[in-house]
Amino acid sequence: MKLPSLRNIERIVRMVPVVKDFLPNDQSGLNSLINESAYKIKKLEDDLHDKKAEICTLRFKIKDLQHKVELLQETIGGYQS
Numbered sequence: 283m284k285l286p287s288l289r290n291i292e293r294i295v296r297m298v299p300v301v302k303d304f305l306p307n308d309q310s311g312l313n314s315l316i317n318e319s320a321y322k323i324k325k326l327e328d329d330l331h332d333k334k335a336e337i338c339t340l341r342f343k344i345k346d347l348q349h350k351v352e353l354l355q356e357t358i359g360g361y362q363s
Contacts (some may be wrong), residue, residue, distance in 0.1 A: 286294075
């Protein structure tokens, strides 16, 4: 079995504090990272749904305006004849 060199051991020891900074300090451990990500995803999905609903509402308004414009054009065309 090959033993790690002193240089490799030194690198590992130096990296431990860096890795420790990324991990949560509370009791829930890595689950808190997963729950936080799930919450963010859910919030983004809700925001996306709201934007899609807003787009749908705007499309209905555009269709309504187009219909009104067509009626006005027909009315103006009748007066011009």
